[in-house]
Amino acid sequence: MSGFDEGGVYYSDQQFVSAGAAADEAALPSRAQALSKFGEFIRTFQIDPKSGAFPYADQLARRKDSLRVDIGHLSHPVYGAPELATALVDNPAEYLPIFEQAARQESQRIQNLMEDGSDPEVKEVQVMLFKSETSRSRVPHVSMRDIKPEAYVSKLVIVPGIITAASRPKHKATYLTIQCKECKATKRIACRPGVGGAMIPRMCDAAALPGQSNQCGTDPYIVLADKSECVDQQTLKMQERPEDVPTGDLPRSMMCLVDRRLVGSVSPGTRVTAVGILSIFQGKDGGGNQRDKAGAVAIRQPYLRVIGFQEDVLNGDTARRPTFSLEEEVEFKEFAAQPGAMERIFARIAPQIFGSPDIKKAIASLLFGGARKRMPDGTYRRGDINVLLLGDPSTAKSQFLKFTSKTAPIAVYTSGKGSSAAGLTASVIRTISIAKAGITTMLRSRTSVLAAANPPSGRYDDLKSAQENIDLQSTILSRFDLIFIVKDERSVERDMQIARHVLDVHRLAGAQPEADEEEKREEAFLKRYIEYCRQSCSPRITDSAAKLLANEYVELRAESKRAASADGSDIPAIPVTVRQLEAVIRIAESLAKMNLQTVATEAHVRQALELFKISTMDAVKSGLMDVAVFTDEQRQEIHRVEEQIKRRVAIGSFVSERKLVDELVRVGFNENLVRKGLMFLQTTGDFEYRRERRLVHRMK
CATH class of the missing domain: 1.10.10 (Arc Repressor Mutant, subunit A)
Known part of the structure; x- marks a missing residue:
């Protein structure tokens, strides 16, 4: 995306006026009216008049420099100010600064009352808008695929998505102080918001002496950085949610800008619903500008100037630990203590997909994860589990990916050439930077990968060796803890079972509201239970289980070597190394974590070994031709x-x-x-x- 990566950024004056804009402006409140009504809204709005609480005035009393406002409250016909909500939606660039000015005045008034007559200065208040699930407003809720510049440019919109990248914070000038090099006259000019800049005059407009002409010349101004005003600004890349991507299409993405207190408020991988002003900037295409016949730059790219995220996203920063109520903790512990709790978890993994019990166990292990360990030398051993599904098309691989991205606490879904091997081959910790394609960035490598792919020929060919079917480097394969060869089995009985299951799913979709609600409750419970287990449980393998695993590892190595010799190769397509030993440890720890146990026993190790043999070891031996x-x-x-x-x-x-x-x-x-x-x-x-x-x- 132009503008997201380091490089030149161009701005747009956004002088686009719709056909009925002139008539609509007459109906909007004036600046003085808007300032007065915004202030009154902050002082007097109440969600429940009986409670006697004033949420926005109380916010300013607690924190004088920011105010989070539900846009739906402004639209409330009784306690809100619908005309202000309309003005914000239709002309946010003009009325949002007025709202912030009113908030600053109210914050100043409240601070004066609290400080007993003193006069603490409030420089600015940032108003951050959001829309709660229960509130109603006329702000359009738009997906990235439905954004049309002619309908939404310079309007307030709500766009859902997933943050996939974040740039380093930068300083954006809001006001520049310029000085003439000749006459030393100074001038203060405002910068446009977003990626907009300021137009510096080419001629000095200072008054000349009587009877003399201005002798300052062309382009006499220089910028006085120490007398200019700046704010923090950050560029984000937001991608479509997996459920919004049509089958077979690649996810779309757009550039977002945040400033001031929104900088650093979300991390990559966070699902957000952003409220912002849809803007455009002049961009480059390839090596140079594309110009129309008149010579003007013809490429204008959209971006979202974010002025607020959803309440749960902003307050639930992904960097902090999630919180759980006492009732939730009791419910989770009771669930873990029940017999067959692990089997119930497996049954809740992708219930719409027929069969594939081993893959569902692997995905459950990936979601819960093993225990991350810090070594005496300061290095870490990862607890995250990586899984690869490789095989025939139409075997529900993509559906497993979408279920996982929806269920995991933080997830990013990508497909096609949008994914890169760099995330698997690079092992980084904090203080480490990576330079690639001219971009130097800081990375955090703690993540689990669930990957799905087809063989090079499209289908798995039993007449080819494992190396020919998988066609991935061993450096990549060794980083997957579990590798499944997924085949489209030809069986009349199985085909009939799958057909009945698929038909039932389509036939009963939406026809059983109670069953659908129960399924949603189970999905929500599973997601919260995964978060709780990952936070509160970090099991370690017992001594007896370690001895059992050591003996089994030696046998797995020998079996891998025999499979390679039989396949006509000295090196197996999927080598069994110490990484695979650590993989079994992580799987055993994740199985123990499902029951909130502090140790992984021999039983957990045996289950992990069974899952490893069914997946990776079967893939190791897949080059051997089975006559059957x-x-x-x-x-x-x-x-x-x-x-x-x-x-x-x-x-x-x-x-x-x-x-x-x-x-x-x-x-x-x-x-x-x-x-x-x-x-x-x-x-x-x-x-x-x-x-x-x-x-x-x-x-x-």
């Missing part, structure tokens, strides 16, 4: 291939693998079947395979 997956014709063809190889290679001689395959292909055999036949002969010991020379040796 082939038809009779394929098995007969492979048998003929084996006979031809035995005739071609004499006992004790060496033959190049490539040459042998090419010869058999020329006489009409399928290349994949030739390689599988050669693999079978190597597995049974008839051939010795030398990787460095790529030769096969016919044994005696």
